[in-house]
Amino acid sequence: MSDHEYVPSSKFGKWFNDRLPLLSLASHLTDYPTPKNLNYWWTFGGILTFCLITQIVTGLTLAMHYIAHADMAFESVEHIMRDVNYGWLIRYIHANGASMFFLAVYIHIFRSLFYGSYKSPREIIWIIGIIIYLLMMAAAFMGYVLPWGQMSFWGATVITNLFSAIPLVGEGIVNWLWGGYSVDNPTLTRFFTLHYLIPFLILGLVVLHIWALHIPGNNNPIGIDVKKPSKDTVPFHPYIVIKDAFALLMFVIVFAFFVFYSPNILGHADNYIEANPMVTPAHIVPEWYLLPFYAILRSVPDKLLGVVAMLSAILILAALPWLDTSKIRSAVFRPLYKQFYWILLADVLILGYMGAMPAEGLYLLIGRVATAYYFLHFLVILPVLGFKEKTIPVPLSITEPILGGSPNLAMAKNKESLDK
Amino acid sequence: MSDKKPERREFLFTASYAVGAVGVGAVVWPLVDQMNPDASVKALASTEVDVSSVKPGNTITVLWRGKPVFIRRRTQEEIIEAKSVKMEDLKHPEKDEDRAKDPEWLVMLGVCTHLGCVPLNDKGDYDGWFCPCHGSHYDISGRIRKGPAPLNMEIPKYEFVNANTIKIG
Numbered sequence: 001m002s003d004h005e006y007v008p009s010s011k012f013g014k015w016f017n018d019r020l021p022l023l024s025l026a027s028h029l030t031d032y033p034t035p036k037n038l039n040y041w042w043t044f045g046g047i048l049t050f051c052l053i054t055q056i057v058t059g060l061t062l063a064m065h066y067i068a069h070a071d072m073a074f075e076s077v078e079h080i081m082r083d084v085n086y087g088w089l090i091r092y093i094h095a096n097g098a099s100m101f102f103l104a105v106y107i108h109i110f111r112s113l114f115y116g117s118y119k120s121p122r123e124i125i126w127i128i129g130i131i132i133y134l135l136m137m138a139a140a141f142m143g144y145v146l147p148w149g150q151m152s153f154w155g156a157t158v159i160t161n162l163f164s165a166i167p168l169v170g171e172g173i174v175n176w177l178w179g180g181y182s183v184d185n186p187t188l189t190r191f192f193t194l195h196y197l198i199p200f201l202i203l204g205l206v207v208l209h210i211w212a213l214h215i216p217g218n219n220n221p222i223g224i225d226v227k228k229p230s231k232d233t234v235p236f237h238p239y240i241v242i243k244d245a246f247a248l249l250m251f252v253i254v255f256a257f258f259v260f261y262s263p264n265i266l267g268h269a270d271n272y273i274e275a276n277p278m279v280t281p282a283h284i285v286p287e288w289y290l291l292p293f294y295a296i297l298r299s300v301p302d303k304l305l306g307v308v309a310m311l312s313a314i315l316i317l318a319a320l321p322w323l324d325t326s327k328i329r330s331a332v333f334r335p336l337y338k339q340f341y342w343i344l345l346a347d348v349l350i351l352g353y354m355g356a357m358p359a360e361g362l363y364l365l366i367g368r369v370a371t372a373y374y375f376l377h378f379l380v381i382l383p384v385l386g387f388k389e390k391t392i393p394v395p396l397s398i399t400e401p402i403l404g405g406s407p408n409l410a411m412a413k414n415k416e417s418l419d420k
Numbered sequence: 421m422s423d424k425k426p427e428r429r430e431f432l433f434t435a436s437y438a439v440g441a442v443g444v445g446a447v448v449w450p451l452v453d454q455m456n457p458d459a460s461v462k463a464l465a466s467t468e469v470d471v472s473s474v475k476p477g478n479t480i481t482v483l484w485r486g487k488p489v490f491i492r493r494r495t496q497e498e499i500i501e502a503k504s505v506k507m508e509d510l511k512h513p514e515k516d517e518d519r520a521k522d523p524e525w526l527v528m529l530g531v532c533t534h535l536g537c538v539p540l541n542d543k544g545d546y547d548g549w550f551c552p553c554h555g556s557h558y559d560i561s562g563r564i565r566k567g568p569a570p571l572n573m574e575i576p577k578y579e580f581v582n583a584n585t586i587k588i589g
Contacts, residue, residue, distance in 0.1 A: 154537065154553075157535070157536045157537065158535040158536060158537065158553060160536075161534075161535040161536040162535065164535075164536075175456065175457055176452075176455050176456050177455070178457075179455055179456065179457055179458065179461070180457045180461045180485070180486060181457065181461070181485040181486055181487060182485065182486030182487045183486075184461075184486045186455075186457075186458070186461070190455065277483065277486055277487065277488065277538075278481055278483060278488050278538065279538060280537040280538040280539075280540075280551075280552060280553065281552075282552050283552060284537065284552070284553045298554055298568070300568075301567075301568050302568070302570075303534055303535075303568055303569070303570045304570075306568065358555075359554050359555050360555055
């Protein structure tokens with residue numbers, strides 16, 4: 001794991017480190033060689049860690065006041081908002097924190113897509129990331145159920161009913177998930193338990209995600225392999241630490257804006273009405289971060305196939321390292337891929353918008369086209385592009401284009417021979 | 421090594437794995453099954469409803485097993501409309517006679533068969549119900565006519581205890 005042997009200077013430190021090498025680990029983390037050209041899109045890993053810690057800390061404190069019971073949950077949330085000291089603040093941080101978490105994770109994922117960070121040798125990092133993303137969605141969904149408002153109840157009903165699409169055993173699975181014949185108290189208590197558990201699973205996976213990252217080291221904006229440590233790298237501390245800290249500060253400003261100035265803008269007014277199993281709200285929408293997948297679900301007119309399409313849209317990401325056949329990582333050197341990247345981003349945003357609109361007429365039509373394109377991108381465009389695309393020559397090192405003036409292979413090679 | 425020894429060992433391995441698997445299964449099953457509907461949930465199996473105040477053309481909604489049940493007293497025109505639908509026009513072909521024992525009374529689970537929302541009364545393109553969640557249209561017999569739902573709305577087990585009382589479940 002460590003690229004060098006660390007020996008603590010103090011006698012006690014050496015004694016301790018021989019028994020539990022925590023100091024070696026700390027030394028590895030501070031000295032960890034990082035490509036020196038990392039831009040601000042690389043700061044979202046740190047921001048996401050901050051988001052996870054924030055959710056765990058605020059979640060633990062909310063759990064001290066929340067009551068997981070169908071008759072009392074809604075009231076206990078209002079109690080948190082009105083009576084508990086700073087309860088409003090903690091709950092607004094937690095609720096908006098979920099949105100901020102997803103905002104950061106989407107930027108993190110799209111950064112990976114642009115710079116090809118999912119490609120060899122970083123496939124395992126990527127797959128762990130996808131698992132974390134799935135767990136995040138599960139945690140967010142179950143957390144949204146806990147206040148037991150109308151959107152909580154009907155969101156839970158719709159999402160758990162997705163499983164009823166499974167032939168033969170579907171109905172049994174849904175009753176098993178509910179612990180009854182509809183979403184009710186048993187459903188609420190188990191969702192609370194799982195909502196409490198999942199963040200700690202994510203925490204464990206984050207450790208694996210970072211561990212797997214520290215084996216090959218960071219990808220970088222020009223996507224080439226970097227010798228480490230070398231003149232192409234800088235130590236993590238203080239260079240990356242200070243950059244991450246500054247980016248985090250900017251992020252927290254956005255976060256605080258939502259918490260203090262528009263804490264409910266990302267939520268839904270119907271969730272301030274207590275759950276009522278007799279009345280479905282006129283327009284059910286999931287939280288914004290699930291909308292693209294919701295649009296895919298609705299764009300397929302068949303129940304089972306709709307569910308299959310929605311799940312495939314997420315799981316297809318895990319196969320991405322093998323669907324993208326290009327050896328070049330960064331989109332900087334892939335002129336065609338770069339264009340398709342922006343089309344994909346637009347496509348996902350369009351899907352998100354269609355997911356928020358009623359499923360009819362033009363919205364449905366556009367949703368269907370966007371769904372088709374989403375799959376086309378991953379299943380056809382990416383595999384073909386790797387063979388057809390004429391890429392721009394990649395520089396030999398990070399330092400080369402800066403000192404040589406252009407990312408030109410011939411020049412870089414020329415310079416290298418001059419250096420010798 | 422003789423030929424016999426590895427065989428004995430293989431047998432022991434296989435036997436150990438088999439016993440281990442049964443043991444793990446025996447421990448896991450209670451942990452899984454505890455999530456299934458419990459005795460108190462199952463106990464709420466039936467409910468009786470007084471329908472004497474329901475006028476023709478009206479629907480009442482009652483709660484049974486945590487789910488809404490629609491009880492509609494249909495008008496003569498509605499019954500004729502329900503019976504006149506051709507089977508080949510239906511996604512899930514069911515005769516109206518099979519859905520409503522007494523054609524005047526339609527008793528069905530008010531749960532959309534797509535993803536479980538409660539459809540709205542007297543809405544949609546077929547004079548029946550319309551699900552606001554994903555746009556499924558049902559006719560006056562509760563049969564799916566348009567939209568993503570795969571099946572007609574379910575008819576629960578029910579019976580007339582007397583002229584004014586329906587027992588569901």
